[in-house]
Amino acid sequence: xxxxxxxxxxxxxxxxxxxxxxxxxxxxxxxxxxxxxxxxxxxxxxxxxxxxxxxxxxxxxxxxxxxxxxxxxxxxxxxxxxxxxxxxxxxxxxxxxxxxxxxxxxxxxxxxxxxxxxxxxxxxxxxxxxxxxxxxxxxxxxxxxxxxxxxxxxxxxxxxxxxxxxxxxxxxxxxxxxxxxxxxxxxxxxxxxxxxxxxxxxxxxxxxxxxxxxxxxxxxxxxxxxxxxxxxxxxxxxxxxxxxxxxxxxxxxxxxxxxxxxxx
Amino acid sequence: xxxxxxxxxxxxxxxxxxxxxxxxxxxxxxxxxxxxxxxxxxxxxxxxxxxxxxxxxxxxxxxxxxxxxxxxxxxxxxxxxxxxxxxxxxxxxxxxxxxxxxxxxxxxxxxxxxxxxxxxxxxxxxxxxxxxxxxxxxxxxxxxxxxxxxxxxxxxxxxxxxxxxxxxxxxxxxxxxxxxxxxxxxxxxxxxxxxxxxxxxxxxxxxxxxxxxxxxxxxxxxx
Numbered sequence: 339x340x341x342x343x344x345x346x347x348x349x350x351x352x353x354x355x356x357x358x359x360x361x362x363x364x365x366x367x368x369x370x371x372x373x374x375x376x377x378x379x380x381x382x383x384x385x386x387x388x389x390x391x392x393x394x395x396x397x398x399x400x401x402x403x404x405x406x407x408x409x410x411x412x413x414x415x416x417x418x419x420x421x422x423x424x425x426x427x428x429x430x431x432x433x434x435x436x437x438x439x440x441x442x443x444x445x446x447x448x449x450x451x452x453x454x455x456x457x458x459x460x461x462x463x464x465x466x467x468x469x470x471x472x473x474x475x476x477x478x479x480x481x482x483x484x485x486x487x488x489x490x491x492x493x494x495x496x497x498x499x500x501x502x503x504x505x506x507x508x509x510x511x512x513x514x515x516x517x518x519x520x521x522x523x524x525x526x527x528x529x530x531x532x533x534x535x536x537x538x539x540x541x542x543x544x545x546x547x548x549x550x551x552x553x554x555x556x557x558x559x560x561x562x563x564x565x566x567x568x569x570x571x572x573x574x575x576x577x578x579x580x581x582x583x584x585x586x587x588x589x590x591x592x593x594x595x596x597x598x599x600x601x602x
Numbered sequence: 603x604x605x606x607x608x609x610x611x612x613x614x615x616x617x618x619x620x621x622x623x624x625x626x627x628x629x630x631x632x633x634x635x636x637x638x639x640x641x642x643x644x645x646x647x648x649x650x651x652x653x654x655x656x657x658x659x660x661x662x663x664x665x666x667x668x669x670x671x672x673x674x675x676x677x678x679x680x681x682x683x684x685x686x687x688x689x690x691x692x693x694x695x696x697x698x699x700x701x702x703x704x705x706x707x708x709x710x711x712x713x714x715x716x717x718x719x720x721x722x723x724x725x726x727x728x729x730x731x732x733x734x735x736x737x738x739x740x741x742x743x744x745x746x747x748x749x750x751x752x753x754x755x756x757x758x759x760x761x762x763x764x765x766x767x768x769x770x771x772x773x774x775x776x777x778x779x780x781x782x783x784x785x786x787x788x789x790x791x792x793x794x795x796x797x798x799x800x801x802x803x804x805x806x807x808x809x810x811x812x813x814x815x816x817x818x819x820x821x822x823x824x825x
């Protein structure tokens with residue numbers, strides 16, 4: 339399998355995607371932001387479609403769209419009372435835009451499939467390096483701001499009274515989330531981003547109760563899904579995203595059962 | 603004469619045009635246990651916000667040392683029973699803003715010391731979401747103490763506790779106060795105020811009273 343260069347690229351990209359998704363996922367869960375991950379993935383879809391239309395690499399289009407809109411959407415949906423309406427409006431607009439860009443470009447069907455559901459074959463060595471670079475950027479920022487991000491995410495009330503600048507933290511985090519969504523979409527596709535950005539972290543919290551341990555475990559879960567998914571996809575020629583989805587869901591169900599058993 | 607830690611002079615606090623606190627003056631010395639008592643809506647939490655620097659006075663001044671470390675245990679925290687962190691990890695959130703992601707030995711020792719002090723060592727690995735009301739309040743207190751404050755502000759921290767737990771929590775706070783910590787305790791509970799306070803500040807819609815706790819006891823008797 340590793341004699342094929344696209345598989346080597348996919349494993350390398352998948353590894354870094356798992357690291358970023360597991361890490362950011364823990365904070366997404368703590369900040370109750372799963373909803374925003376969905377919205378950003380739809381915005382990412384529009385961005386990728388725009389890239390296809392404009393003849394750019396899909397990743398660049400996603401980065402452009404998600405980075406520009408993440409802070410705005412995040413601020414608009416702070417109020418829980420109007421969150422659902424905001425999400426519907428934003429999702430509708432960007433899915434519509436995505437469809438428009440795809441229909442305007444010449445190469446519709448296959449590129450739409452790979453944007454929405456991910457593609458392993460398509461990742462070039464150069465894109466792998468771009469993914470690695472973006473992943474390192476996300477990880478370095480998380481490391482530097484770790485204590486403050488952790489405090490603000492897991493106890494916003496306490497963080498505020500202890501002089502942590504919540505506004506700054508949330509803006510930086512939204513940008514990190516936009517980066518992570520764009521990165522993760524390269525393998526699982528924009529429709530299934532939340533598989534890697536929320537499920538591994540949601541599973542991890544049932545097994546351990548410290549933030550650092552949760553991050554490590556979430557990374558392991560994401561990595562297990564990505565590696566095994568790539569391998570099974572290679573064996574069967576079925577979509578990799580399908581396998582990753584099934585594996586992550588199985589891990590999550592196992593976590594729920596584990597939690598149930600421990601509590602009884 | 604004792605040098606005071608905080609001196610509030612002619613303080614007026616307002617949201618927009620509406621004055622919440624009007625022309626308030628009081629002082630707090632190191633080691634004081636000041637009970638702030640009064641009905642809902644008289645501005646107790648507003649006063650705290652101004653002490654924390656979150657609300658600028660409309661008039662008057664608050665004199666306190668630069669960079670006075672204040673530990674604040676807020677009234678509300680929405681942590682449900684699914685809250686994923688252990689008591690120890692929750693307390694450790696306030697370990698300081700260092701760029702180093704992990705705790706060094708000194709920080710770990712301090713954490714250990716605070717958990718010991720607040721009687722949480724035995725249950726430090728338990729999930730905070732599943733802890734009892736009293737244990738949660740102790741964890742909130744421990745988190746505030748980890749910042750090594752000189753002044754501790756408790757905002758209705760005993761409101762949700764049963765009687766026994768109230769006294770347990772305040773016994774602990776009183777112990778810290780005897781070691782030199784200054785305390786501001788906001789409460790509705792007159793019994794607790796009488797038992798633990800050294801000074802009081804009674805806030806009413808248009809006026810206030812302040813003085814030693816003996817004067818407060820006297821006042822209550824006269825009513």
